[in-house]
Amino acid sequence: MSDIVYLNGDFLPIEKAYIPVLDRGFIFGDGIYEVIPAYSKHPFRLAEHLRRLQNSLDKVQITNPHSDAEWGRLTGEILERNPGNDQSVYLQVTRGVAKRDHAFPKGIKPTVFMMSTPLVTPAPALVESGVACITAQDYRWLNCDIKSTSLLGNCMLRQRSAEAGAAETILFRDGQLTEASSSNVFIVRDGVVLAPPKDHLVLPGITYDVVIEIARAREFEIEIRPVSEAEVRSADEIWVTSSTKEVLAVTTLDGQPVGDGKPGLLFQRMHALYQAFKQDRMRTAA
Ligand code: PDD
Numbered sequence: 001m002s003d004i005v006y007l008n009g010d011f012l013p014i015e016k017a018y019i020p021v022l023d024r025g026f027i028f029g030d031g032i033y034e035v036i037p038a039y040s041k042h043p044f045r046l047a048e049h050l051r052r053l054q055n056s057l058d059k060v061q062i063t064n065p066h067s068d069a070e071w072g073r074l075t076g077e078i079l080e081r082n083p084g085n086d087q088s089v090y091l092q093v094t095r096g097v098a099k100r101d102h103a104f105p106k107g108i109k110p111t112v113f114m115m116s117t118p119l120v121t122p123a124p125a126l127v128e129s130g131v132a133c134i135t136a137q138d139y140r141w142l143n144c145d146i147k148s149t150s151l152l153g154n155c156m157l158r159q160r161s162a163e164a165g166a167a168e169t170i171l172f173r174d175g176q177l178t179e180a181s182s183s184n185v186f187i188v189r190d191g192v193v194l195a196p197p198k199d200h201l202v203l204p205g206i207t208y209d210v211v212i213e214i215a216r217a218r219e220f221e222i223e224i225r226p227v228s229e230a231e232v233r234s235a236d237e238i239w240v241t242s243s244t245k246e247v248l249a250v251t252t253l254d255g256q257p258v259g260d261g262k263p264g265l266l267f268q269r270m271h272a273l274y275q276a277f278k279q280d281r282m283r284t285a286a
Pocket residue numbers: 035154179180181182183184202203204205206207208241242243244
């Protein structure tokens with residue numbers, strides 16, 4: 001059975017889905033995307049993902065082609081039409097098709113594409129061992145809050161860790177932690193959880209918000225403030241978060257152990273709370 005995708009109003013097998021070569025998503029990376037995890041066929045934090053989609057579209061002046069209710073229906077249908085209970089729904093809106101010209105053309109229709117892949121969250125062994133990460137200078141543009149499909153900077157930075165056999169590349173700009181190539185980053189120092197604020201230098205992660213919400217509800221000590229490179233390098237714990245990684249402990253950074261080189265106690269607590277939180281929300285949604 002082939003994957004069923006959605007393209008501009010139709011559900012069709014992925015092999016049959018084509019876009020014109022002049023689509024600005026293809027020519028300029030002129031598009032916005034979202035990745036929404038779904039558990040037991042229920043999208044997790046859908047309203048928050050759709051709000052971030054709207055914010056990104058507003059920032060690049062693409063009119064949202066669908067209401068939240070329509071996006072909800074399309075997401076539900078893609079989940080039903082694809083196998084597996086836990087899926088990762090990808091959606092993309094590009095500015096549309098037009099003669100190549102950098103300036104935004106008027107009166108064109110956005111291209112809407114959605115697909116779903118099985119959601120593969122980290123295996124228990126990886127949660128137990130933690131992962132290796134490397135670091136790099138964050139040389140991406142200054143609009144990292146926009147979830148743009150122009151991801152060449154992120155891809156090049158991720159490739160460095162892939163080549164080093166590491167799970168992620170953690171990024172510093174002007175001596176401060178920003179995020180990783182496709183995740184947000186938290187650290188723990190002296191029992192306090194620290195994370196950089198949401199600004200134009202990071203993607204406002206939905207998982208980041210969930211982790212902060214759990215930390216506050218469960219009385220973790222947490223501070224949202226700029227975090228220096230030196231603080232990261234001498235942290236007791238480092239975590240990466242994303243819709244597909246959930247919360248994962250980083251146990252080596254540039255080949256050096258983080259803390260005692262094992263996932264820390266606060267990570268273990270947060271990971272368990274995250275799983276419980278997710279299951280609880282899914283029960284309520286069912
Ligand atoms: N990436 N920062 C960057 C640069 C990201 O690409 C992502 C997610 C995150 C975490 O955001 P969230 O918690 O909303 O998933 C942070 C997705 C999963 C991707 O591009 O595949």
